[in-house]
Amino acid sequence: MTLTEKILARASGKPWVRPGDNVWVNVDVLMTHDVCGPGTIGVFKREFGKNAKVWDRKKVVIIPDHYIFTADAMSNRNVDILREFANEQGLEYFYDVIDDPKGQWRFDTAKGNGVRQFGGRYSGVCHSSLAQKGHNRPGEVLFGTDSHTCQSGAFNQFATGIGNTDAGFILGTGKLLIKVPETMRFFFEGALPRGVMGKDVILHLIGEIGFDGATYRAMQFEGPGVSSLSMDDRMTVTNMAIEAGGKNGIFTCDQKTLDYVNARVAANGTKNTFEPVEPDADQKVIYDKTFDLSKLEPTVACHPDPGQRKLAKELGNIKLDRAYIGSCTGGKTSDFLAFAEVVKGKSVKIDTFGVPSTTEVLNDLKATKWDGQSVWDILASAGVRLTENPGCAACLGGPADTFGRVNTAGIKCISATNRNFPGRMGHKEAQVFLASPATVAASALTGKITDPREFLC
Amino acid sequence: MAKTITSKVFVVQDNIDTDQIIPAHYLNLIPTIPEEYAKLGSYAMAGLPDDQYPTKFVPEGQVKTPYGIIIAGRNFGCGSSREHAPIALGAAGVEAVVAESFARIFFRNSVATGELYPFDTPERLCESVKTGDEATLDLDHDTLTVNGKTYQLKPLGDVRPVIDAGGLFNYARKSGMIASAQ
Ligand code: SF4
Numbered sequence: 336m337t338l339t340e341k342i343l344a345r346a347s348g349k350p351w352v353r354p355g356d357n358v359w360v361n362v363d364v365l366m367t368h369d370v371c372g373p374g375t376i377g378v379f380k381r382e383f384g385k386n387a388k389v390w391d392r393k394k395v396v397i398i399p400d401h402y403i404f405t406a407d408a409m410s411n412r413n414v415d416i417l418r419e420f421a422n423e424q425g426l427e428y429f430y431d432v433i434d435d436p437k438g439q440w441r442f443d444t445a446k447g448n449g450v451r452q453f454g455g456r457y458s459g460v461c462h463s464s465l466a467q468k469g470h471n472r473p474g475e476v477l478f479g480t481d482s483h484t485c486q487s488g489a490f491n492q493f494a495t496g497i498g499n500t501d502a503g504f505i506l507g508t509g510k511l512l513i514k515v516p517e518t519m520r521f522f523f524e525g526a527l528p529r530g531v532m533g534k535d536v537i538l539h540l541i542g543e544i545g546f547d548g549a550t551y552r553a554m555q556f557e558g559p560g561v562s563s564l565s566m567d568d569r570m571t572v573t574n575m576a577i578e579a580g581g582k583n584g585i586f587t588c589d590q591k592t593l594d595y596v597n598a599r600v601a602a603n604g605t606k607n608t609f610e611p612v613e614p615d616a617d618q619k620v621i622y623d624k625t626f627d628l629s630k631l632e633p634t635v636a637c638h639p640d641p642g643q644r645k646l647a648k649e650l651g652n653i654k655l656d657r658a659y660i661g662s663c664t665g666g667k668t669s670d671f672l673a674f675a676e677v678v679k680g681k682s683v684k685i686d687t688f689g690v691p692s693t694t695e696v697l698n699d700l701k702a703t704k705w706d707g708q709s710v711w712d713i714l715a716s717a718g719v720r721l722t723e724n725p726g727c728a729a730c731l732g733g734p735a736d737t738f739g740r741v742n743t744a745g746i747k748c749i750s751a752t753n754r755n756f757p758g759r760m761g762h763k764e765a766q767v768f769l770a771s772p773a774t775v776a777a778s779a780l781t782g783k784i785t786d787p788r789e790f791l792c
Numbered sequence: 793m794a795k796t797i798t799s800k801v802f803v804v805q806d807n808i809d810t811d812q813i814i815p816a817h818y819l820n821l822i823p824t825i826p827e828e829y830a831k832l833g834s835y836a837m838a839g840l841p842d843d844q845y846p847t848k849f850v851p852e853g854q855v856k857t858p859y860g861i862i863i864a865g866r867n868f869g870c871g872s873s874r875e876h877a878p879i880a881l882g883a884a885g886v887e888a889v890v891a892e893s894f895a896r897i898f899f900r901n902s903v904a905t906g907e908l909y910p911f912d913t914p915e916r917l918c919e920s921v922k923t924g925d926e927a928t929l930d931l932d933h934d935t936l937t938v939n940g941k942t943y944q945l946k947p948l949g950d951v952r953p954v955i956d957a958g959g960l961f962n963y964a965r966k967s968g969m970i971a972s973a974q
Contacts (some may be wrong), residue, residue: 370819377824383960409820482873498875498901547867551896732816756809756838
């Protein structure tokens with residue numbers, strides 16, 4: 336069996352499963368956020384009754400992150416609905432924006448985005464938070480009301496996105512009926528050269544198989560090249576499995592995985608037992624291709640979908656108006672460090688926005704010092720507009736007052752995020768180009784799409 | 793029970809993602825609250841670029857669409873997992889989408905909510921059929937008839953009874969998988 340088949344067999348109490356089988360799986364973690372949480376709670380109450388209790392209060396993780404730092408009253412209300420539910424159900428893992436369990440969340444526009452406006456429990460973008468707060472464990476089954484839930488597959492687990500109705504069903508029963516996907520195998524050899532990142536790997540693969548090349552399928556990443564990829568790089572790769580239509584993306588487990596997971600579950604006191612899976616030697620896959628990571632180059636997905644693959648060095652004629660670094664895909668500490676390495680001591684030429692994915696990333700950037708200067712200050716001196724309020728921000732547009740949102744037609748933006756369909760970052764007549772943080776940084780310096788290796792020696 | 797749907801069609805091309813079906817800034821609406829459900833319907837397809845789609849899906853000042861069937865190319869509903877997408881279409885009055893292919897989560901959400909019938913068509917229809925053409929969908933024979941031609945669609949199979957029942961919960965109760973609501 337493949338990694339996905341092994342996990343689904345275990346979770347459904349069967350000795351084995353085959354692609355196409357419909358199986359009821361027991362869920363280890365259900366994650367929801369402020370955009371889909373209120374609707375999920377609505378479905379749960381409508382179907383199981385006003386006084387119903389969730390199936391397991393330690394397996395529900397609620398992470399407000401999408402529409403947080405906005406004056407939009409409906410969005411603020413949605414965070415309050417999550418809080419009320421977490422209180423009523425006694426949920427342990429609710430990463431609230433504010434500290435007062437009886438309070439109401441209101442964004443203070445007078446203070447704005449430059450000043451931090453969150454309490455001690457707040458974390459930020461849900462997928463990054465799942466990893467950092469110790470909710471990702473090898474061999475488990477995780478569902479989330481968000482399409483990029485597949486990111487958690489970096490930790491050798493089955494993870495996929497679902498809608499409110501399915502999530503409401505899980506809240507009440509702890510189970511979901513799913514179809515076992517066929518597996519596509521991506522076999523990695525070699526190591527990434529300087530200036531090339533996890534983002535380039537996945538943009539390359541999506542270009543290879545097409546924006547719907549993995550529809551209904553599992554993308555399995557294995558081979559000797561895996562060990563050279565950091566956990567952050569692996570998360571970037573699995574995060575975008577959905578951009579090829581994939582049901583899930585999943586990596587094999589190695590020492591790096593175990594070290595990361597063990598440290599995180601210990602730090603946050605979450606469940607610390609788990610059982611990784613390995614692929615069988617006779618596993619059956621419907622696609623099998625080897626990729627030499629050392630041959631990859633900085634890659635860009637052009638407007639209007641993540642499958643429009645080009646090399647950064649071929650796109651020097653595309654002039655840009657804006658650059659953006661942030662999100663689950665491109666707003667991790669390592670992403671900002673790669674960005675900072677390129678812009679250090681220089682000045683950006685176009686409007687450039689930076690949004691840390693989580694509060695931990697924010698703290699890392701302030702604490703990490705290069706030649707006595709914090710990375711945060713290095714970015715600010717290069718002219719990057721930063722917010723102290725981590726979250727999804729303009730990755731998916733959001734309310735009009737969202738930090739970094741593209742509000743004007745015709746704008747061309749290069750972004751470290753994961754999706755570039757029309758309207759994704761705000762205006763439906765804007766264009767978004769997806770690239771690695773290093774490529775975004777180099778492009779911010781020149782005002783046109785630029786291969787970051789020009790700035791790295 | 794024989795079932796057909798006859799309606800004007802709205803035609804879109806490939807890769808219509810969930811931001812085009814329901815733009816992200818309307819996601820502050822909660823679908824289980826009836827007034828907000830209706831509002832979601834009024835914004836259905838509001839994210840389509842105006843230059844490519846000059847005809848409004850929901851006419852100005854109205855809350856429902858005159859188009860009960862959508863004809864689409866490949867990968868309809870790709871992008872986010874938001875259930876607001878099939879719900880917005882259903883709330884606007886769409887009964888079926890006939891596409892060359894669907895993104896997985898959109899397909900699943902259409903079935904789970906029972907909002908609409910997602911049919912796969914082996915033949916690409918989004919070039920030959922025009923917005924405003926009248927079509928009849930025969931759910932028992934899995935055919936679409938438009939402009940005098942009848943096209944065979946891929947049968948819905950297992951998922952049809954779920955949608956007929958009005959979604960996952962109604963179906964699960966009917967078949968005894970879960971108990972009735974308290
Ligand atoms: S950062 Fe972007 S892709 Fe990630 S969860 Fe938030 S909106 Fe989704």
